[in-house]
Amino acid sequence: MKKPSDLAISPKHQRQIERASNRHLNRMFKEFISPILYLPKEDLHVPHFYHKMGNFSQSALEELKQEFGDDNDSIQKEAELFSNPLRFAQYDPSKKKRGVASGYTPPGQRITNGGWMVFTFEHDGPDAASLETQLDWFAGKRDICDFHKVHTALSRYQDYRGYSTVFSGNKSLHIHLVFDTRHLSNELAKKSAWANATWQGDVPDQVLHELYRSTWVHLATTVQQSLGVPIKFDERLSSYIQKRRSPWGTRMFQDGEKPNVHGFQPGDFIEQTVIQEHMLSRAPTGSTNTLMLAKSAKAIMEVERHSQSRPSKRAVSLKGGDAFINELKRYLHECGWAQYPEPTRIEYLEPYNYLFFKNHANDGNPTTFVRGDYRMVAPSGIGAHSGPLFLPNGYTLDETLNIVEQRLAVQQVSPIASEKSKSNRPRKYSASFGEKALSRDTARANLSGILRNVADAPGTTLVQAPEGIGKTYALMQHVQERRWDREADSQHRTTQRDGDTWSPIPGFICFACKSYEQANAKRNEFIGIENGNTCAVVIKSLSKLYQEAADEFGVKPIERRQAGANGSVSFLHAVKSMQPAVYTRMTELRDEMWMINGHSMFDPTHTVVFCVHSLLKNWPHSQISKAFLHPGFPDDFNQDGVKHCIREMGLYQVIYDEVGWEDLVGIDTKEDVKLAKKVAKVAKKSTGCSWKDAGLPAQVQAFDAVVGGYMSPPMGFDECNRINQIGYQKSDKLKVDAKRFPFGKGVDEINIYAQRIGTYYSKEHRWWSNLGCPVVILTTEDLPRCIASSITLAHRAEDQLKLAAGQKPHREESQYLRTMNLTNTPHLFNELVPIYFDEDARAPDKKGRTSVIDMAQDLLESGIDFVISNNLKNIDKKYEDQVCSHQAARGRNDLTGMTIATIITYPSLGEYDQLCILGQKFDLDDPVAMAMRDTLFQDLGRNLGLRSTPEQKQDMHMVFIKSSLYRDLKLFTGATHDRYRLYHDDLPDGNH
Incomplete structure (x- = not known):
């Protein structure tokens, strides 16, 4: 205190x-x-x-x-x-x-x-x-x-x-x-x-x-x-x-x-x-x-209330005015507005906006109006209302128009501020991009321009675009160059003032990837850009450095639970105390990762870093772990030195590549959350602090007191810590509603999906808002983008309620998670993909029936280069390098030119539960089909679409699926744009 x-x-x-x-x-x-x-x-x-x-x-x-x-x-x-x-x-x-x-x-x-x-x-x-x-x-x-x-x-x-x-x-x-x-x-x-x-x-x-x-x-x-x-x-x-x-x-x-x-x-x-x-x-x-x-x-x-006679800040442009008026009508109707007086047009008569209303269906000259700084609608003309009438929720006309504009922005594409125009007016990139993307070259050229505006905007923007279009590459070309331009301009302005000195804004430009393999590949791609920056390194997390050092010495790694039981205030303290040689090797590996050709590349104002998702998501929270990545980290843990390292490990801009729904939302079972909360309660009772402030020793002590009595512990300490860090509340609890998302075959009594009734906790993450810099999130998938849009709608609704209550909204415009959908490219490609129905497209089971493992081995032996499917971890070792899961295929660029087979299997019961919870929490129509469609499009994008080559043969990518699953999924119903078309002699008309 x-x-x-x-x-x-x-x-x-x-x-x-x-x-x-x-x-x-x-x-x-x-x-x-x-x-x-x-x-x-x-x-x-x-x-x-x-x-x-x-x-x-x-x-x-x-x-x-x-x-x-x-x-x-x-x-x-x-x-x-x-x-x-x-x-x-x-x-x-x-x-x-x-x-x-x-x-x-x-x-x-x-x-x-x-x-x-x-x-x-x-x-x-x-x-x-x-x-x-x-x-x-x-x-x-x-x-x-x-x-x-x-x-x-x-x-x-x-x-x-x-x-x-x-x-x-x-x-x-x-x-x-x-x-x-x-x-x-x-x-x-x-x-x-x-x-x-x-x-x-x-x-x-x-x-x-x-x-x-x-x-x-x-x-x-x-x-x-x-x-x-x-x-x-x-x-x-x-x-x-x-x-x-x-x-x-x-x-x-x-x-x-x-x-x-x-x-x-x-x-x-x-x-x-x-x-x-x-x-x-x-x-x-x-x-x-x-x-x-x-x-x-x-x-x-x-008497009508109005604060002061304030001119409207700006005129409301009515390009596409019908859409604006229709959205205004919808908003008023949702607030209980009668049909008449009916909004019909908006005019800007300096210095105010005016909204005019029709009094009845035959009102040919609407004169009933409300002025920009008023709430009360002034009646005028034949059939005008009698008595006071106010715009809903306590808002003036200007405030109401702003709400409607925001609603439209969320539906189309969120506001992006450009250098030439500082307004927050929506820019309709989504529609124009699809019309301009006539070829691979024009698509990439137009995407580059859009992403430049996105990267220059404050806050966080999620961009969905087709596989292989070069989202990350376009940003690589722009962000470092843009930073140099800004700093040169800032330096010039500063040096024009006598006595002023200039220093660049510190912070790394960071590209976050799904794996270290992809991080290394992206880093190599970055330094290959002509006239680009060659000061780029892949940074590893503390846990990765520790694992490498421990493997070199052949020692058993310390777990965080052991570190806390040892009384160490952090995992790093425990390593230094219990395994000093490993700690020393960790510092050497850390220093080596910053070295290029014998020179240290640690420079927060110039070096670009590449890392994995997990490291970036923990960036705002794991301060000691982040500080350790600094080559100047004090081995005596001097507090001032640690704080200096933390400051120098700041971020200037983040590009988060290939986001998945798991990066945006946490989902855990009721049982796990209940147990984790019980542990947190014990920790609070002993320390008087919340879980986050209790300290590692007290956390471990509480965990051992609660979970130590189990013969078979239901969860580990790290899992318990992860759940308590999320901080689930009662309002985050949801029960699976299988009736809302029917799936599977057979009547309910024998349909294993229809019988699901589990209870889960689900909460959206906020890591992007805690990084302290602009963030661009990239995806090819519908599900993450729809979740992000839903999060933004909920936040806007929350802030609108605050405005209605006369309070300041929690977020400024730049603090909303903006979304942009650039996948509707009707002129670009619409490739035919052969699909084969195979009843062996199923996970291995205890009955020993043929499964995806047998299918994958047969396909590889027949000449297929690569197979993408889940449930292949027990495949013959000689094929390990020729297969991967759907998750691991995301973002891979090394499969271009190969012949690939994708096998789609029924989701596990746990996966189905999670998708139902997502559908319920974020009001999605068919989350199961959406997720499976995203998975398939990701797989097809490894060697088709914008990654296809001129010499590529037909049928370079084949899809195998059980016929019943194909019918259950209705794979291409409701897609934003069918970038690929499946064909099969047995498919109904319109699908081949």
């Missing part, structure tokens, strides 16, 4: 916070929040959140109640944030629409009168000096500090109940002003003589949000005038449901947060100290006015 003395502020202000911590003022929580914190019978609670990403359902609070019971003080300490009172959220699965609605009652529809409101004001200044200024407002005793002027000004209101000021943990204070609201409800007013005497009528719950917003604006002015400072407060807090800092909560800094002015790192904790508090149990002495009255709420219901 960080202390006041750790803050980057003056000693005087540090002591001020320390004194406040010792006083521990806490009346706001004790007298207002705690009594209604969790009242299920009254359908009332005060939302509390572990962190800013917590959802607005009561689940987080219920978890806290489950752990601490009625110990509200512990709940207060555990939660970072809270919000104003809400009713409980209800879940309706029929209302769940992926990317549109979560199924839970939105928080904006659960606002209720809990007896009080907290109005919060924050000025998040640029530096620590701003924090010192705010602390000065509360310096000294409460009756003489500067903020007492605000307290005095507000004490004229009978409904004012005081203030509590909380340190945010960074560079601001959260000033909470508490107002009594019992007089706005007849039922609550009966409990207070003052409220009963002041009651003028009930204020409907649906009006409380607007009443809150208008009152917040009034209070902000009062605070500014009383303090005599023209300070601007965060307007997001004008929302009733905006999260705000909880008094005495414990803040943990997260990965991805903006830099902390105090130098705190992710995982650091700090107390949200109550700096000053002046609370009242009743109406202030001498008060005569009431700030919030029912008549004020009635006026709000009659």
Whole structure:
């Protein structure tokens, strides 16, 4: 836990916070929040959140109640944030629409009168000096500090109940002003003589949000005038449901947060100290006015709310206007909009956008409209609506148009910012690429231009394109050259300023591949580029270096479990302690991997590195392992030296080649997750820390305590650690719905797939958002791209709910995982591929029936060069180099010109379960067929399509499959584009 003395502020202000911590003022929580914190019978609670990403359902609070019971003080300490009172959220699965609605009652529809409101004001200044200024407002005793002027000004209101000021943990204070609201409800007013005497009528719950917003604006002015400072407060807090800092909560800094002015790192904790508090149990002495009255709420219901008269930031272009208007209609309809008034056209009449509506079907001159900075639709013309009508979700027209534009962007291709145009308008690469790709050369030339724009964009973009089109090669040609251009331009600008010195931005350009073999092949391809960079190395993970060193010495490798049992704080510490010779050899191998022709190529500003997927995905997390790859790693583990190495091992840009769905999503059985969570709970009980912070020795001790009693351990320590690192939640649990994805043959009673009922946990990974640099993810497959699109839709829906609640979205536009589909190439190729039905295309079984092993050996003996199939690990050793699995075939470039046979077999039950879970979680139509089609296209792309050669013979690639499986899969139904066509005399018309 960080202390006041750790803050980057003056000693005087540090002591001020320390004194406040010792006083521990806490009346706001004790007298207002705690009594209604969790009242299920009254359908009332005060939302509390572990962190800013917590959802607005009561689940987080219920978890806290489950752990601490009625110990509200512990709940207060555990939660970072809270919000104003809400009713409980209800879940309706029929209302769940992926990317549109979560199924839970939105928080904006659960606002209720809990007896009080907290109005919060924050000025998040640029530096620590701003924090010192705010602390000065509360310096000294409460009756003489500067903020007492605000307290005095507000004490004229009978409904004012005081203030509590909380340190945010960074560079601001959260000033909470508490107002009594019992007089706005007849039922609550009966409990207070003052409220009963002041009651003028009930204020409907649906009006409380607007009443809150208008009152917040009034209070902000009062605070500014009383303090005599023209300070601007965060307007997001004008929302009733905006999260705000909880008094005495414990803040943990997260990965991805903006830099902390105090130098705190992710995982650091700090107390949200109550700096000053002046609370009242009743109406202030001498008060005569009431700030919030029912008549004020009635006026709000009659007058449209709009923030300021703000011109539209830009005109909305209506190229393809029908599509935009139709999407707008769909959005309004989803929000409960009636057919009329019906949106018909958008115009930009400087400086505002205007949306015009038809009042009825025969309205030939629509004049009903809404302006860009308004929500209220102004009726005009014959048949116009009567009474107030507002755009849904509290959005102005400009905000609504932005949402619709984002929805269209996700459907087509996500926004990519180019140098010439800084707008985030969607660029329709997908459609134009297919029309321009008339030959192999034109396809690659156009792809190169598209990928240049993708590589220059911030954030992460997943690009799907056909096999063999040269995605990685195009990026190899561009990224290093582009970096040189940027640095040359930056150097020129810097040297034009007297006294300034220039230094390049550090960080490696990194290409991540599926295997070390592919990494070496890509590295060789990279250094072969004409006039390119020859400073390129393949870097190995710590575990790879250790395995090589241990093999050289012929010693049994240490496992992480052994390292923890030995008391070592990390695996690397254990190797150095228990196998010093192996450790020394590891350092030599590490230094050698950076050497080319006797010279070290370690240069984060110039060298390009190639690595495997697993190393890159762990890059943000395994800090000591990453630091060890630096040739200057301190063998004494000096902390400053290690931090220096970590900084120098940063990344400038990442290209992640041949992504699979496993790289995007984690799936584990309920049993494994339950056991891993049990281990994590034991570790937390002994250390008081989460699994990630418990340390290796405590993790191993907990694992041995739980799993050590099993005669046959159901999982190893590394598997347990992997699951706990993912951090599955209750909401990640899904049960296989075999009826949703029917598959297999026979009636349900004998169909092994139809009987699947297993329960799994599934959660999307986030490694790409933690790398701290632009990322381009490449694939040829539909399944990863559809999963990525679904993730983005869910994130956009989540952020739209935040906007609806008056909160800042969690992500900026560049933080969404963008997707681009370039596989629709109708002019490029549409190759015929022979398919053969063979009942031996099955996995080996205990009955000893002929299987894929027999088929593969027969095919190779008949002259086929290579066979791709699963279940071939027991094939005769003389054929080992002529076969591989479907997974291993991904991305291979060395099979061009060979005759290849692909054998497709039924998926295992575990594979079927996983694909069902993916389909359910990401709302996919037929995940089994999609995955099998992706697999087949990957295999065919090894020597067909863009990898075919002019002298290549017909039937260079053959497919073998059981006829029943072919019918089950409907392999080419629903494909983005049938890049290959199967032909067989027995296939129905249209498929040969």
